[in-house]
Amino acid sequence: MKRIVCVIVACAMLIAAAVLPVSCVRNDVVLELEGDYTGLEGTELYVMNWGEYISDGSEGTLDVIKAFEKATGIHVTYDDTTPSNEAMYAKLKSGAVSVDIVIPSDYMIQRMIKEDMLRKIDTSKIPNYKYILDEYKGLYFDPQSEYSVPYNVGMVGIIYNKTMVEGTPDSWDLLWNETYKNDILSFNNPRDAFATAQFLLGQDVNNEDKALWDTAAAKLKEQTPILQGRVMDEVFNKMEGNNAAIAPYYAGDYLLMNSINEDLEFYYPKEGTNIFVDSMCIPKSSKNYEAALMFINFMLENEVALANAEYLCYASPHSGVVNNPDYSFKDNQILYPDEAHKPKTQYFYDLDPEIRSYYEKLWEEIVR
């Protein structure tokens, strides 16, 4: 009997410890759609996206995929198991799957355009394209806006717990502050981690000078002894649960963490930071181009874009969202800092393959 009680207690502990996903809640019922969603009933659409990167109906939010299926009669295969831009690139490159929609980040779009992996998007068939803010058109990776339609915008900043960190830090050097030994987290992917050192050292994150990458690597090695860990999405648990004091991460995710743990603060380091735009693209392997256009148009519907923006908590490139008085992050200073508070930003460019493998090699030496 005692043993059974033990088992039950153990189970309860595990359940209590397990994380519950969080999201910005929104109730939505009837959709007012502008576009025409008829004519492709019964066809198939393969959408590849990141995990939890679309409003999915949890906690009363709008289930975008289901709503799209209902509006169009198109059957969607939704794949959100791909962990990274690199993995997505590998899947498409291998040609093993034919995908109609992908949502890569800027630098990956640049590489995919270079390697002729994307189809041009006929924006004349996407009436809702008019909602895309001008500042997100013609970005460096797609100067003519021919291959991509922006979905989400994000910036990297530093999250810290005000009960554990003294004063109001404003620099990347917080990640190297020995006072907080074993309370600092960093990125567990090379490009983001290198950028933290590069910004601190005043380097261009897109430089192709090996000596500069060596200096940045040395800076990261110097940090290793005071790091608690290198994490990606584990950062949610760790910061929400007061397990660590400092972590660099994406601004939108900070808003989610802050809704759980009010002691968390956020800032954009004064040295500058990384900005990224994830955009919808149609790979060459697409077998249902028309439906893909329809999907993009649907994603830009005012209500759909709003539901996604509320769910994801990232900044939206959609004028209908940012000007909507009901939008809970309207004029939010973290997502939409005004001119006076805008941080200096740099996009990641797709680097030369040789530099890429060079810094990957440096990374392996840093983490081992």
Added chain:
Amino acid sequence: MKKSTNALLNAPYAVWAAIFVVVPLFIVLIYAFTDGEGNFSFANILALKDYWYNFLLSLLYSLIATVITLLIAYPFAYALSKTAEKTQRIQMMLVMLPMWMNLLIRTYSWMNILDKNGVINQILTAMHLPTGEFLGTPGAVIFGMVYNYLPYMILPIYTVMAKMDPALIEAARDLGCNGFNVWRRLVLPLSMPGVISGITMVFVPSVSTFYISQKLGNGKIMLIGDTIERQMQMLNNYNLGAALSLVLMILILVSMFIMNRFADKNGEGGMIV
């Protein structure tokens, strides 16, 4: 049995093994010895020297984990086989119970338990005891291996123990053998097949693990499984990934070969391979 009947019985597995074991092995082999363009190359094999540290770390951690699981499992399995049949059934069920949950979930939960402000440290704080750093240490990773793979050690050892004829032990006692000698000269040799397969079943997944080391190592401990995953997932370098996997396979084969030699010396047939 007639030869033809035998061949027929073998057929389903032979087909299965050909498609899902032999062919993939050849694919790994081909990838390991080619470059990105598909030309024959030794580059991946030469690149392996950069990863000796990760190999060594994996080997060391999994050996320690295997020894610990053996030390926990052996006495437990022996004691269990001596209890009443009903207790045995319940106890075995409890041993298997954690395996009803996915390994990933179990490991993720341990991350929360061992974290800096996790369950253990909170309990320690409540009891006014000093807290410790668990997550991100080698100890946490080894613990994760022991925790996840312990049932695989208990199960085979318990099975051989339970099948052991108690009359043998009685006979040994009658013939004047003392307690320790009964164990050393009778129980131990008879239980060796279970021990060997237990060791194999713990060592092999431990040495190739990647998720446990990533989560419980806080991203600071890179085992060979992690480097393989990184090559495949992040860098699209299937060739180097395959070469690393190949070495890992050879490593496992060699360890199993050594284990089997050890088993033969004890007068019992070897396990797998």
